[in-house]
Amino acid sequence: MAKAQVTASSHRGAHRRGSVHPAALLAMAALIALPWIEPDKFALHVLSLIAIASIAAMGLQVLLGYSGQLSIGQAAFYGIGAYTSAFLTAKLGVPFPLALIGAGIAAAIASLLMVPITRLTGAYLAVATLGFSIIVYLFIKNEEWLTGGSYGFIGIPRAELFGYVLRDARSSYYLNVGVGAIVYFVFARIEGSRFGRAINAIRQDADAARASGIRVTLLKSECFVIAAFVAGLSGSLYAHEVRYLAPNDFTFWKSIEILIMVVIGGVGSLAGAILGAAVVVGLPEYLRAIGDYRMLVFGAILIATMLFGEGGLAALAATLGRRLHALARRLILKPTASRKAAP
Amino acid sequence: MSAATHGEGLLEVRAVTRRFGGLLAVDAVDLAVRRGSVHGLIGPNGAGKTTLLNLIAGVYRVSSGFLRFATDDITRHSTAKRARAGIRRTFQNLKLFGEMTALENVAIGLHAQTHAGFFDAVLSTPRHRREERGITDRSMAVLQFVGLAGLAQARADSLAYGHRRLLEIARAIVARPALLLLDEPAAGLNVTEAAHVSDLIARIRDDGTTVVLVEHHMDVVMRVSDEITVLNYGRRLAHGTPAQIQEDPVVIEAYLGRAGETDRAQA
Numbered sequence: 001m002a003k004a005q006v007t008a009s010s011h012r013g014a015h016r017r018g019s020v021h022p023a024a025l026l027a028m029a030a031l032i033a034l035p036w037i038e039p040d041k042f043a044l045h046v047l048s049l050i051a052i053a054s055i056a057a058m059g060l061q062v063l064l065g066y067s068g069q070l071s072i073g074q075a076a077f078y079g080i081g082a083y084t085s086a087f088l089t090a091k092l093g094v095p096f097p098l099a100l101i102g103a104g105i106a107a108a109i110a111s112l113l114m115v116p117i118t119r120l121t122g123a124y125l126a127v128a129t130l131g132f133s134i135i136v137y138l139f140i141k142n143e144e145w146l147t148g149g150s151y152g153f154i155g156i157p158r159a160e161l162f163g164y165v166l167r168d169a170r171s172s173y174y175l176n177v178g179v180g181a182i183v184y185f186v187f188a189r190i191e192g193s194r195f196g197r198a199i200n201a202i203r204q205d206a207d208a209a210r211a212s213g214i215r216v217t218l219l220k221s222e223c224f225v226i227a228a229f230v231a232g233l234s235g236s237l238y239a240h241e242v243r244y245l246a247p248n249d250f251t252f253w254k255s256i257e258i259l260i261m262v263v264i265g266g267v268g269s270l271a272g273a274i275l276g277a278a279v280v281v282g283l284p285e286y287l288r289a290i291g292d293y294r295m296l297v298f299g300a301i302l303i304a305t306m307l308f309g310e311g312g313l314a315a316l317a318a319t320l321g322r323r324l325h326a327l328a329r330r331l332i333l334k335p336t337a338s339r340k341a342a343p
Numbered sequence: 344m345s346a347a348t349h350g351e352g353l354l355e356v357r358a359v360t361r362r363f364g365g366l367l368a369v370d371a372v373d374l375a376v377r378r379g380s381v382h383g384l385i386g387p388n389g390a391g392k393t394t395l396l397n398l399i400a401g402v403y404r405v406s407s408g409f410l411r412f413a414t415d416d417i418t419r420h421s422t423a424k425r426a427r428a429g430i431r432r433t434f435q436n437l438k439l440f441g442e443m444t445a446l447e448n449v450a451i452g453l454h455a456q457t458h459a460g461f462f463d464a465v466l467s468t469p470r471h472r473r474e475e476r477g478i479t480d481r482s483m484a485v486l487q488f489v490g491l492a493g494l495a496q497a498r499a500d501s502l503a504y505g506h507r508r509l510l511e512i513a514r515a516i517v518a519r520p521a522l523l524l525l526d527e528p529a530a531g532l533n534v535t536e537a538a539h540v541s542d543l544i545a546r547i548r549d550d551g552t553t554v555v556l557v558e559h560h561m562d563v564v565m566r567v568s569d570e571i572t573v574l575n576y577g578r579r580l581a582h583g584t585p586a587q588i589q590e591d592p593v594v595i596e597a598y599l600g601r602a603g604e605t606d607r608a609q610a
Contacts, residue, residue, distance in 0.1 A: 186465050193464030194450075194457055194474065201440050201451045208438035211400060212514065213426035213455030222461065 024184070024271065031177050035170045044169040045241070046285050051176040052237045054277035055183050057261035058270055059230035062187055064259075065268035066196065067223040068203030070122065073129030074258045076136035077107040077228040079250035081235025083140060083147050086156045086245055096159045100179075100236045107232025108225045110136075118220040121206075133252050141247040152246040159240040176237050180274075183230055187270055199223055231258075264305045266312030275313040279305075352411075353378040353553050354399065354522055359408030361394055368394040370577040371408070376522070381544060381554040383568030383585070385561075387597070390574040392557045393435055396524050399555065400432045401425045413521065427455040429521035433511040433528055435557075441500030445491055445510050448499050449482040452517035485517045489543060505536045509543070516547055523552050529560045541567045565589065573597075 035044055056078050063069050081103035088099040117128040140147045147153055159166045159175055166172045190196040199219055201209040206216050239245055257280055265276025283301065287294035308316055356374035360367065369391045376382045384392050397403045399410065401422035410418045417425055431452070440448050457478060463471035486492045489509045494502060499510060508528055515523055525544065529537040541563045548554055548567075558564045564571065564585070571588045573581040581594045588594055 189465050189467065190461070193471065194454065194459045194478070195461045195464050197443070197447055197451055198454050200443065201454075204440040204442060205438045207402070207422075208434065208440065209451070210422040211426055211432050211434075211438075212451050213423055213431075213518070214451070215423050226461065 021271075024188070028181060031181075035173055039170065041169040044173045046282060048169070048173050048176040048241050049238075050274075050278050050281045051173075051180040052234050052241060053258070053261060053281045054274040055180050055237070056231045056234035056258050057265070057273035057277045058180075058183050058187055059227035059234070060258050060262050061265075061268070061270055061273040062190065062199075063223050063227040064262055065270075065273075066190065066203065067199040067220055069118070069220060069223060070126045070259075071129040071224075071227070072126050072252065072255045072259055073131070073133035074227065074231050075250050075252060075254035076129075076133040077111060077231035078235040078238070078254060078258070079136055079140055080110050081107045081232030082239040082245050082250070083153065083235075084232070085236035086153045086239045087146065089157050089240070090153075090155050096157070096240065097161060100159075100233060103236035103239075104229040104232040107235070108229040111224050111228030112221075114224055114228075115217075115221045118217055118224060130252060130255070133255050137247060137250055137252070140250055147247070148245075150247060152244055153239075154244055156239050156243040156245070158243065159237075172241060176241065179233060179237060183233070184270060184274070191270075195219075260302065264302060264312050266314030269312070269314035271317075272312050272314030275317070279313070351378055352376065353413060354555070355409075355411040356395070356399065357409045357411070359395070359398055359410065360406045361391075361398055361403055362406045367577050369398065372574065372577070372579050374572055374579070376553060376555055377570070378521075378553055379548065379551070380569040381548050381556055381567050383564040383571040384555060384557045384574065385559075385564055385571060385588075386574035386580070389576075391577040392574055393526055394577075395574070396432065396526050396555065396557055400430060400524055423455075426520075429518075430524065431515040431518065431520040431522070432524035433508075433515050433526055435526040435530065437507050437511055439499040439507055439510060439514075441498070443499055444496050445486060445499055445502065445513075446479070446482050446495040448510055449485055449513045449517050450478050452514040453478050453481060456518050482513075482517060485513045488516075488546070489513045490539070505532055508532065508536075508540070512540075512543065512547075516550075516552060519550075520552055523547060523554045525554060525556045525558070527558055528556070529558055529563045532560075537563050 034047070038044070056074055060071060060074050063071055084106040085096075085099040085103040088094040088102050089096060094102065114129070114132060117125060120128055141149060143149070144151070159172060161175065166175055190199075198209070198214050201212070201214060202216050202219060210216050238249075261276030261280045262273050263276070264279060265272030265274070279301070284294050284298055287297055290297065305313065305316075311318075352375050354374070354376040356372060358371045358373060359369060360371050361369040372391070372395060374382075374384075374395070384395065386392055394403065398405055401417070401420055401424070405418060408418075409416070412425070412428060412430060415428065417428070417430075420428070440451065443451075457474045459468070459471040459474050462468075463474075483492065483495060486495050489512055491506060491509055491513065494506060499507065502510060508531075512525070512528060515525075528544070529540045532540060537560050544554055544556065544563075544567045556564065556568060568585055571583065571585055572579060573588060573591075573594050575597050580597055581588060581591050583591065
């Protein structure tokens with residue numbers, strides 16, 4: 001019988017044990033130091049928006065990448081979170097930290113409406129989530145008494161933590177990146193856990209999962225709720241970052257953007273979702289100089305990324321890392337190697 | 344190994360019928376599986392063996408009839424509920440989790456026996472860590488039992504075909520189910536591998552799991568079964584010990600005569 005390939009899987013297995021990759025810690029250190037190296041307000045604001053988007057993207061990663069459910073309606077939960085948080089703080093005077101949690105919970109509760117559709121798969125599920133997203137958008141647009149309708153929701157207070165109002169770009173950067181990091185480290189633990197194995201099993205073969213006693217519909221619903229909760233958190237952070245909400249921020253285009261983040265980042269990779277968010281949010285900002293052509297360039301970049309393979313940016317980064325590692329080793333070991341080779 | 348030495352009925356299938364449109368795939372079949380036995384299920388292609396197995400596992404619902412498992416009426420129970428109650432199975436066309444390691448595949452089989460959820464994983468509670476250790480130990484023990492201990496860390500989709508068959512069995516028995524449904528576990532295996540599977544089935548029964556075995560390899564079925572039920576055109580044709588079945592003129596006429604000769608010819 002053929003010898004099984006052990007190395008690749010055990011390598012992969014090592015990362016799946018819920019342990020945090022050293023690269024993630026390095027990235028964390030860099031993110032903490034960054035505002036002191038680059039104190040530009042606008043740059044920090046863009047980084048905040050990237051962090052906020054990456055939270056919603058990581059939620060979709062759990063839903064799509066882990067449990068295999070394609071949602072193109074995440075903007076609904078993002079919008080529910082944003083308006084809930086805006087309403088709680090601006091109209092009811094609820095402190096920001098409670099409004100943040102409340103936004104997540106409101107989105108999670110709304111996602112329970114979706115439980116009946118978790119029986120659907122693939123394109124059918126995707127269209128159903130899209131339908132939900134459209135309904136939420138229409139609600140936001142038309143229920144002026146609650147959301148401000150097309151005029152938008154104005155007068156959203158700045159985020160404040162423990163009585164300290166986050167006035168400058170740097171402190172709100174730390175808030176957004178901080179929440180993003182928490183979501184990342186929480187989700188990183190799912191991999192390699194009983195829960196993570198089960199939802200992975202569902203993605204790979206739902207019949208075999210059922211035959212092993214896994215309650216497929218229940219776990220799929222749990223993933224929906226988890227993804228909705230963090231989309232709600234993301235929406236709340238967005239509301240307090242830009243402090244003005246308009247229905248057009250929550251159209252199905254937003255859902256598509258979140259999906260693009262996950263796909264170009266690499267389906268199944270948590271870090272990929274963050275990379276994807278950085279590209280989708282950051283790139284158009286940096287391409288502003290070319291005006292109307294920026295979405296054209298953006299589209300071309302999307303196509304190019306997909307052509308490089310299914311693994312997305314995460315796989316690309318891993319390949320690049322391995323190549324650099326190999327190159328470095330060759331450069332360092334070359335003198336010894338050539339000496340050995342010489343007769 | 345006569346049928347008389349075995350215990351009371353574990354599974355009772357009574358007058359079970361399943362229609363697919365106009366086709367009667369299973370037609371009023373009765374089946375009584377005794378606790379602690381290996382019950383072979385044979386018949387020509389299209390006889391309804393796999394359909395019957397799927398009806399027992401809960402993949403299909405019966406069109407009419409009744410299923411009892413231990414003391415429960417399970418006729419309307421879902422697949423997952425039946426699996427949790429102790430009915431596990433393998434699939435004719437292997438259904439492994441290809442991207443997972445062999446060990447993780449087996450660990451999935453313990454899902455219903457363990458409890459740690461999302462929050463246990465996130466907080467890494469003592470319960471979670473204890474359970475994970477238990478899951479790994481038990482899964483390793485079962486990989487050892489089927490002879491795959493050395494491949495625990497190999498990805499399931501990188502395993503050789505025969506190993507995949509064994510891995511599916513490992514995943515199905517890890518939770519010590521009361522009833523194991525094997526759908527052609529020796530399909531595509533060579534003589535040595537098939538003998539290993541027969542031996543494994545006997546060891547599984549000796550460990551206290553009752554087995555329903557659908558299999559085309561006649562030597563495997565005859566060697567390991569305590570009782571055999573023969574299906575033909577969705578109906579029960581005969582039932583008895585392997586010796587009785589081999590001598591039953593109706594069975595020989597319908598099935599064994601021709602199939603038996605081709606089997607010998609192939610071997």
